[in-house]
Amino acid sequence: MSYRVRSAAERRTEIQARATAMGIDEAFISTLVDTFYERVRADARLGPIFTGAIEDWDEHLPKMKAFWSSVTLNTGKYNGRPVPAHTKLTNVDPDDFQAWLSLFKQTLTDIAPSTEAVSYFMERAERIAKSLQFAMFSLPSLNTDIHT
Ligand code: HEM
Numbered sequence: 001m002s003y004r005v006r007s008a009a010e011r012r013t014e015i016q017a018r019a020t021a022m023g024i025d026e027a028f029i030s031t032l033v034d035t036f037y038e039r040v041r042a043d044a045r046l047g048p049i050f051t052g053a054i055e056d057w058d059e060h061l062p063k064m065k066a067f068w069s070s071v072t073l074n075t076g077k078y079n080g081r082p083v084p085a086h087t088k089l090t091n092v093d094p095d096d097f098q099a100w101l102s103l104f105k106q107t108l109t110d111i112a113p114s115t116e117a118v119s120y121f122m123e124r125a126e127r128i129a130k131s132l133q134f135a136m137f138s139l140p141s142l143n144t145d146i147h148t
Contacts, residue, residue: 015074022120023113024072026065032121033064036107045099049092071124082128083135094137097129 006014019025037057040046054060066077086092104125108118 012074019073019120022117024117024120026069026073028113028117029068029072030065031111032107033061033068035111036104037061037064039103039107040100043099043103046096046103049089049096052091053089068121071128072121082132086132087136089136092136094133097133101125101129 037050037060040050063078063080067080067082069075070078101122105118105122108121112118112121
């Protein structure tokens, strides 16, 4: 059995071809982010958390578009650090993450170009939500255990 190591450029081309076949492109990502955060702001549970924490939506929305472009199209447009942006939030609990994920799924179900695109985004959102929650809710308690 022999393996051929793909170059980063080949990998990127393959990911983009797969996403494009599902109807995912920059225009869709832009609409998705705008629509999702419009709904987040109007949501009884999530709205106050986000409006309290985000001062400049003209900065947040392009950042989130770059993030989803990097995650789903492998464009490398996002180079931020999601973990510290969330660990500094003190008024968020795991139920808020459930609410975030269901609103994201509902938004995708309403506007995504294909059912494959819904799963493609949700698989990634769920994986990232898990790792953010691990950093926010598990690590602090592990640290407490160590120091007591
Ligand atoms: C209840 C759940 C969540 C809440 C309340 C939340 C809240 C926030 C807030 C307030 C910010 C802005 C922080 C700042 O600029 O100071 C932020 C940034 C961000 N969030 Fe979330 N978030 C949640 C879930 C998620 C999930 C599930 C993802 C990914 C799938 C995500 C991805 C990001 C990214 C990429 C940023 C930008 C970080 C940066 O580079 O500055 N968030 N979030």
